[in-house]
Amino acid sequence: MTLASAKEIYEEVYENYKEYVNPPLARVMKVSGSPVEVCARGCTIVDHAGKEYLDFAGGYGVFTLGHSHPKVIAAVQDQMERMSLSGKTMFNIMLGRASKRLAELAPGDLQISFFCNSGAEAVEGAIKLAKAATNRHKIVATHNAFHGKTLGALTVSGREYFRREYEPLLPNVEHVPYGTTDGLAGALTDAAAFIVEPVQGEGGVIVPPAGYLRAVREICDASGALLIADEVQTGLGRCGLLFGCNRDGVVPDIMALAKGLSGGIVPVGAYIARLPVWNAAYAKAPLMHTSTFGGNEVACAAALAAIDVLTEDGLVENARERGKELLGGARAIAHSYPQVISEVRGLGLLVGVELTSEGYGGTIIPEMLKMGVTAAWTLNMQRVIRLEPPLIVTAQEVERALNALRVGVATAYEKLGQL
Numbered sequence: 001m002t003l004a005s006a007k008e009i010y011e012e013v014y015e016n017y018k019e020y021v022n023p024p025l026a027r028v029m030k031v032s033g034s035p036v037e038v039c040a041r042g043c044t045i046v047d048h049a050g051k052e053y054l055d056f057a058g059g060y061g062v063f064t065l066g067h068s069h070p071k072v073i074a075a076v077q078d079q080m081e082r083m084s085l086s087g088k089t090m091f092n093i094m095l096g097r098a099s100k101r102l103a104e105l106a107p108g109d110l111q112i113s114f115f116c117n118s119g120a121e122a123v124e125g126a127i128k129l130a131k132a133a134t135n136r137h138k139i140v141a142t143h144n145a146f147h148g149k150t151l152g153a154l155t156v157s158g159r160e161y162f163r164r165e166y167e168p169l170l171p172n173v174e175h176v177p178y179g180t181t182d183g184l185a186g187a188l189t190d191a192a193a194f195i196v197e198p199v200q201g202e203g204g205v206i207v208p209p210a211g212y213l214r215a216v217r218e219i220c221d222a223s224g225a226l227l228i229a230d231e232v233q234t235g236l237g238r239c240g241l242l243f244g245c246n247r248d249g250v251v252p253d254i255m256a257l258a259k260g261l262s263g264g265i266v267p268v269g270a271y272i273a274r275l276p277v278w279n280a281a282y283a284k285a286p287l288m289h290t291s292t293f294g295g296n297e298v299a300c301a302a303a304l305a306a307i308d309v310l311t312e313d314g315l316v317e318n319a320r321e322r323g324k325e326l327l328g329g330a331r332a333i334a335h336s337y338p339q340v341i342s343e344v345r346g347l348g349l350l351v352g353v354e355l356t357s358e359g360y361g362g363t364i365i366p367e368m369l370k371m372g373v374t375a376a377w378t379l380n381m382q383r384v385i386r387l388e389p390p391l392i393v394t395a396q397e398v399e400r401a402l403n404a405l406r407v408g409v410a411t412a413y414e415k416l417g418q419l
């Protein structure tokens with residue numbers, strides 16, 4: 001791509017964003033020096049000018065297998081040649097196979113899957129299933145949670161800023177503190193379900209104490225409320241475990257998945273539920289919850305191939321090892337710059353760097369970008385920079401990202417001083 005055409009591409013995209021996509025976002029992205037992504041492979045994104053970036057934002061957790069994984073692309077292409085979207089009136093081979101594969105992979109006796117197209121849809125489906133299965137109406141969620149931005153998912157999410165404009169949201173939803181069971185038993189009296197993230201991702205990478213989910217499971221059992229684990233971000237290897245729930249050896253009643261489910265090739269989400277739960281809701285009402293595009297052949301073929309790569313290539317183990325390096329390296333930087341970084345937390349390759357002031361992020365992230373490394377805020381807590389690379393990342397790439405973070409932090413401190 002020539003320089004002249006690179007400039008033309010940038011101007012075209014910027015104008016289109018400004019006029020037709022999201023004018024204020026277009027301006028913010030321009031000011032922060034955001035380039036145009038044109039292609040990507042592995043851990044690398046290439047921009048409109050041919051510059052390469054190491055992707056440590058990772059599509060907010062989507063690109064578990066890196067970008068454009070050839071085995072998943074081959075499976076998708078092969079499926080597209082035969083049939084891409086489901087005709088719906090006949091059995092769908094790929095949906096059956098993908099559901100069976102998820103049941104083999106998921107903890108305990110999670111068995112029946114419903115495939116959809118996004119994380120928020122998986123959460124909506126999970127909430128509906130819990131209400132229908134228990135004949136109860138109340139849902140309990142956690143402060144600072146993020147479950148998506150459709151109305152139901154937004155209701156169980158925690159950030160006031162995203163909710164305010166749309167209130168009143170769903171009735172009968174109560175939020176309790178995250179990471180502690182204080183007050184949970186009382187809140188769960190007569191509740192249909194407790195929905196919780198094994199690690200709060202968008203909430204600023206909040207890792208609860210070990211044993212939290214086990215205690216939650218016991219309280220849910222005692223109250224008859226179902227446990228919904230939102231593993232949209234933590235699932236499928238991200239935390240150095242196949243699922244975040246595995247940290248405590250807990251089997252939820254319903255688990256929501258999305259993001260990495262197709263390895264970053266096509267949009268796909270799902271919830272998977274225990275058979276008695278599903279039966280209690282839908283044994284006599286099989287079409288109560290449906291989706292035209294959900295469970296389409298291409299999405300299921302992608303999910304099947306992505307699960308194969310995840311399990312066969314040892315990516316969960318790699319996430320665990322590289323995660324330790326990333327966490328340790330980021331903590332060393334925090335140690336050198338306590339004026340800028342207040343805490344570094346994480347599990348596997350979901351790492352959050354909490355800044356002492358939100359003001360530093362506006363310099364650190366663009367500086368990292370200049371050095372060819374992407375990073376991003378977390379949605380509920382803009383003071384936290386997330387580092388969430390593909391699970392295929394190498395030790396050298398972790399080093400490169402840490403180096404960019406160190407330079408970004410040093411530059412921010414030099415420019416801004418103590419905020």
Ligand SMILES: Cc1ncc(COP(=O)(O)O)c(C=O)c1O
Binds near residue numbers: 258
């Ligand atoms: C834990 C969790 N649940 C649900 C969602 C919503 O997913 P989507 O953006 O695909 O609707 C997200 C997105 O970040 C998430 O992190």
